[in-house]
Amino acid sequence: MPLTDPQPHPHPGPHPGPAPESEIPGPAGLPVLGSMLDLRRDSLTTFLDARRTHGDVVRLVAGPPGLRSVFHAVFAPEGVQQILASQAADFRKDHPLYEEVRQAFGNGLLTSQDSDYLRQRRLVQPLFTKRRVDSYAAAITTEAGTLAERWRAAGDHTVDLVLEMNRLALRTVARILFGLDAAAAEDAFHRCAPVINAYVVRRAYVPVKVPREWPTPANLRARAATDELNALCDRIIADRRAARGAATEAAAAADERDEGDEKGERGEGDDLLSLLAAAGNDEDGSLDATEVREQVLIFLLAGHETTATSLAFTLHLLARHPEEQRRVREEIDRVLGERTPTAADLDRLPYLTQALKESMRLYPAAPVISRRAVAATEIGGYRIPAGADVVVAPWVTHRSPELWEDPERFDPRRFAPEREAERHRYAWFPFGGGPRACIGQHFSMLESVLALAVLLRTYELEAVDQEVPVAAGITLQATGPARVRLRPRDGAVE
Numbered sequence: 361m362p363l364t365d366p367q368p369h370p371h372p373g374p375h376p377g378p379a380p381e382s383e384i385p386g387p388a389g390l391p392v393l394g395s396m397l398d399l400r401r402d403s404l405t406t407f408l409d410a411r412r413t414h415g416d417v418v419r420l421v422a423g424p425p426g427l428r429s430v431f432h433a434v435f436a437p438e439g440v441q442q443i444l445a446s447q448a449a450d451f452r453k454d455h456p457l458y459e460e461v462r463q464a465f466g467n468g469l470l471t472s473q474d475s476d477y478l479r480q481r482r483l484v485q486p487l488f489t490k491r492r493v494d495s496y497a498a499a500i501t502t503e504a505g506t507l508a509e510r511w512r513a514a515g516d517h518t519v520d521l522v523l524e525m526n527r528l529a530l531r532t533v534a535r536i537l538f539g540l541d542a543a544a545a546e547d548a549f550h551r552c553a554p555v556i557n558a559y560v561v562r563r564a565y566v567p568v569k570v571p572r573e574w575p576t577p578a579n580l581r582a583r584a585a586t587d588e589l590n591a592l593c594d595r596i597i598a599d600r601r602a603a604r605g606a607a608t609e610a611a612a613a614a615d616e617r618d619e620g621d622e623k624g625e626r627g628e629g630d631d632l633l634s635l636l637a638a639a640g641n642d643e644d645g646s647l648d649a650t651e652v653r654e655q656v657l658i659f660l661l662a663g664h665e666t667t668a669t670s671l672a673f674t675l676h677l678l679a680r681h682p683e684e685q686r687r688v689r690e691e692i693d694r695v696l697g698e699r700t701p702t703a704a705d706l707d708r709l710p711y712l713t714q715a716l717k718e719s720m721r722l723y724p725a726a727p728v729i730s731r732r733a734v735a736a737t738e739i740g741g742y743r744i745p746a747g748a749d750v751v752v753a754p755w756v757t758h759r760s761p762e763l764w765e766d767p768e769r770f771d772p773r774r775f776a777p778e779r780e781a782e783r784h785r786y787a788w789f790p791f792g793g794g795p796r797a798c799i800g801q802h803f804s805m806l807e808s809v810l811a812l813a814v815l816l817r818t819y820e821l822e823a824v825d826q827e828v829p830v831a832a833g834i835t836l837q838a839t840g841p842a843r844v845r846l847r848p849r850d851g852a853v854e
Contacts, residue, residue: 427567431749437786445794455730466654494703529668552585666725679821727755
């Protein structure tokens with residue numbers, strides 16, 4: 361059984377106060393480069409091995425003398441809670457990775473800080489209320505239904521869930537963001553996002569960075585990809601604002617003629633981009649075109665890649681575990697019958713939700729979360745100095761045997777309500793936590809549950825690939841296929 365109050369790994373020797381940084385254990389690595397090559401080859405396994413060998417607070421050194429990066433990994437849920445929640449003000453998003461994301465995608469909610477973040481959060485928060493998010497359910501099920509129809513037309517065949525769920529999640533979020541057919545956005549984002557993702561991660565962890573202005577091949581490729589995404593968003597924003605202006609004028613003219621009773625609201629879009637463009641209040645003003653574009657890019661990145669990861673791995677894990685797939689499908693059939701799922705069904709599909717949460721435990725879309733300490737802090741009996749780079753890793757904490765019995769096993773029953781109540785709040789944190797927790801948590805869960813319900817009601821899945829290799833990028837990246845064989849269900853809804 362999971363422990364309610366898991367203890368951190370003991371450190372060697374008694375100390376009257378927190379042990380100094382020099383006594384924090386960690387891998388020795390190579391004599392000159394430390395752990396740099398291990399982290400570049402496979403950072404997720406490196407973190408797992410570090411926790412297994414050295415405990416819940418680990419010091420890692422990477423790079424040659426004079427250019428070394430030193431950072432601290434914290435794995436116990438109590439330490440995670442300190443960093444993300446109870447002492448969040450002492451841990452800022454000043455880590456090099458966030459600076460690179462900021463340079464690539466702008467200063468949106470993911471990367472902004474201080475007054476910029478508070479202002480943006482107040483402006484955007486009304487767009488993510490439960491009522492507003494629930495109104496996106498029809499768009500979610502429409503896109504999932506379109507995918508199911510495309511699969512049905514192709515018959516009994518094999519698909520790669522990584523590619524298919526990336527396409528579905530991007531089309532869904534683009535439809536909600538832009539309120540139109542997402543084909544143009546889909547093509548541009550699939551072409552540009554991988555280039556920017558690889559560039560950002562590579563620059564975040566190299567000891568010496570080539571200035572972005574230099575015309576190197578990598579800089580030129582990243583600049584072209586960024587310019588294309590910015591131009592796409594700017595064009596859509598301008599078109600939407602023009603349409604809003606025309607609709608407002610038409611509504612005003614109609615009111616003057618006493619035609620209709622929509623009080624100036626007819627024609628205004630309910631898509632997120634229109635709402636962002638209109639967001640504002642007396643205290644914070646409104647978002648200008650650049651700020652709207654930066655929010656849209658961040659929502660595209662976070663709202664597409666993270667949900668795609670959850671969808672792909674949930675379906676793949678269910679394909680690998682036929683009994684769990686059968687139990688999920690029986691619940692879907694019992695609850696939905698032949699009707700299309702709605703937002704109200706989120707609470708009516710508890711076992712499907714448990715399977716989703718379990719897949720997010722094993723494959724968290726944000727496998728590593730970075731911060732920089734601005735004040736010296738004691739965590740797990742050790743002193744973390746001011747200025748230190750600190751990471752917490754859902755990938756590792758979600759696999760702690762002190763928290764999860766047989767942690768590599770797929771078991772949706774772990775997330776039954778009574779078992780969730782037994783665990784530490786930060787034993788499972790795929791959406792982060794504290795004041796910077798993901799603003800789109802409800803949106804992600806709603807999109808995932810409804811899309812899974814549509815697809816699983818229509819198809820039985822059989823795994824072709826038993827394991828899917830992954831790596832840590834800005835989000836968790838599948839580095840190989842997750843292929844399944846599709847079998848249309850007898851009597852599936854046409």
